[in-house]
Amino acid sequence: MPKMKIRIHENISKELEGVTIGDQVWASVDSSSSATWEEAKAIADKVDGWRLPTKEELLHLINSREFAWIADGHDRWLNGRRYASYWSSTPYVGMNKPMAYGMTISTTNKHVHAFPASDTLRVRLIKE
DSSP states (O other): OOOEEEEEETTEEEEEOEEEETTEEEESSOOSSOBOHHHHHHHHHTSTTEEOOOHHHHHHHHTSGGGGGGGGTOOTTTTTOSEEEEEEEEEEOSSSSOEEEEEEEESSOEEEEEEETTSOBBOOOEEO
16 A cells, blocks of 8 residues: 655654555554644545544444454554544534544543544544
């Protein structure tokens, strides 16, 4: 799979390669810093062929057999951190403030839930 450059912030860019998990191709790296939901959507819009995953795609990911290696001590997604949270493209409806779904993973847990859109989470893109 060809590498694609992603510009995370003004002076930070990374090469994107895909990692296949089940029937989905995920970016092999995440953003090196956190972003609000609006910033995450803007980052994704700048990368041809990649996008933010939907809530359903995050649920599919964390329930897939191939993703189980996180519990086995592999930390490709945690990169040495104790936990990581990632944005989806799916808005959460029902609160009086803007919210969106995201995923939190750790070495012992993984789940998808709603976050305030002003929170800062990491960005991990999925291939279109």
